[in-house]
Amino acid sequence: MPIRNKYNYENVEGARVGRLNSGINSTFIVYRMGSTLIDAGPTNQWQPVKTFISEKPIKQLLLTHHHEDHAGNAAKIAKMANIVPFAPELSQRKLKTGYKTPIMQKIIWGSPQPVETQILPEEVFLEDGTKLIPVHTPGHAKDLHCFYLPEKRWLFSGDLYISKSLRYFRSDENLEQLIHSMRKVLELDFEVLFCPHRGIVEDGKQALTAKLHNILTLCEKAQSLKAAGVETPQIVIDLLGPEDMMALMTRNNFSKTNMIEEALKVTKLAA
Ligand SMILES: [Zn+2]
Numbered sequence: 001m002p003i004r005n006k007y008n009y010e011n012v013e014g015a016r017v018g019r020l021n022s023g024i025n026s027t028f029i030v031y032r033m034g035s036t037l038i039d040a041g042p043t044n045q046w047q048p049v050k051t052f053i054s055e056k057p058i059k060q061l062l063l064t065h066h067h068e069d070h071a072g073n074a075a076k077i078a079k080m081a082n083i084v085p086f087a088p089e090l091s092q093r094k095l096k097t098g099y100k101t102p103i104m105q106k107i108i109w110g111s112p113q114p115v116e117t118q119i120l121p122e123e124v125f126l127e128d129g130t131k132l133i134p135v136h137t138p139g140h141a142k143d144l145h146c147f148y149l150p151e152k153r154w155l156f157s158g159d160l161y162i163s164k165s166l167r168y169f170r171s172d173e174n175l176e177q178l179i180h181s182m183r184k185v186l187e188l189d190f191e192v193l194f195c196p197h198r199g200i201v202e203d204g205k206q207a208l209t210a211k212l213h214n215i216l217t218l219c220e221k222a223q224s225l226k227a228a229g230v231e232t233p234q235i236v237i238d239l240l241g242p243e244d245m246m247a248l249m250t251r252n253n254f255s256k257t258n259m260i261e262e263a264l265k266v267t268k269l270a271a
Pocket of ligand 1: 065067159
């Protein structure tokens with residue numbers, strides 16, 4: 001499978017890879033600025049990722065979190081470039097030992113490969129001196145970090161954004177934390193958002209604000225239905241429609257019910 005699409009935005013280059021092309025959640029963009037890579041892409045896409053990173057020498061690899069679409073090729077890149085990737089401290093154990101993924105994820109991304117990493121420092125610099133600040137944004141995953149470039153007003157968002165509205169939620173995601181992380185990031189002065197699934201979002205702050213608004217509205221609606229005595233399965237149907245192939249294929253790891261169950265738990269709805 002070749003590179004599906006290439007991106008250029010000032011000094012940022014991106015390559016979209018993916019075995020399947022069924023929506024943005026089955027493909028992944030590896031971003032590069034000079035000799036710095038942000039995330040490594042999934043293992044079953046090593047060939048196109050290798051083609052992309054072979055264009056220039058790589059001097060540092062920054063990982064946003066341990067998920068296999070982001071960190072899958074980190075071991076191969078480390079070996080090829082003779083570097084030790086940077087990763088959040090909370091990601092390191094899973095990255096080192098490897099971990100099991102559900103069958104659907106194996107089909108879409110391949111299996112993660114164990115990799116030794118070093119802890120992300122509080123600030124990272126590109127070779128031209130541009131500063132990146134890792135920002136801890138748990139919710140989607142406990143270890144997720146975004147990378148903020150204050151001078152450029154850019155945000156590499158890992159899996160914080162992906163989409164303006166959420167309909168499905170992973171069983172291990174925490175919506176309350178996700179909301180807190182979005183509020184934290186929205187306090188930063190940024191404009192363009194680089195999402196490894198959605199792509200380059202030029203009105204990124206507006207898009208992330210819209211996502212937060214949509215989630216809070218869903219929480220309010222779910223909670224008022226619950227207060228009126230509606231049972232959770234019916235709230236799922238009323239607000240998101242019946243469960244579909246997604247829940248079936250992922251054995252409820254990724255479902256609308258997870259979304260509503262989390263929406264019912266959120267306490268701080270007002271900013
Ligand atoms: Zn993820």
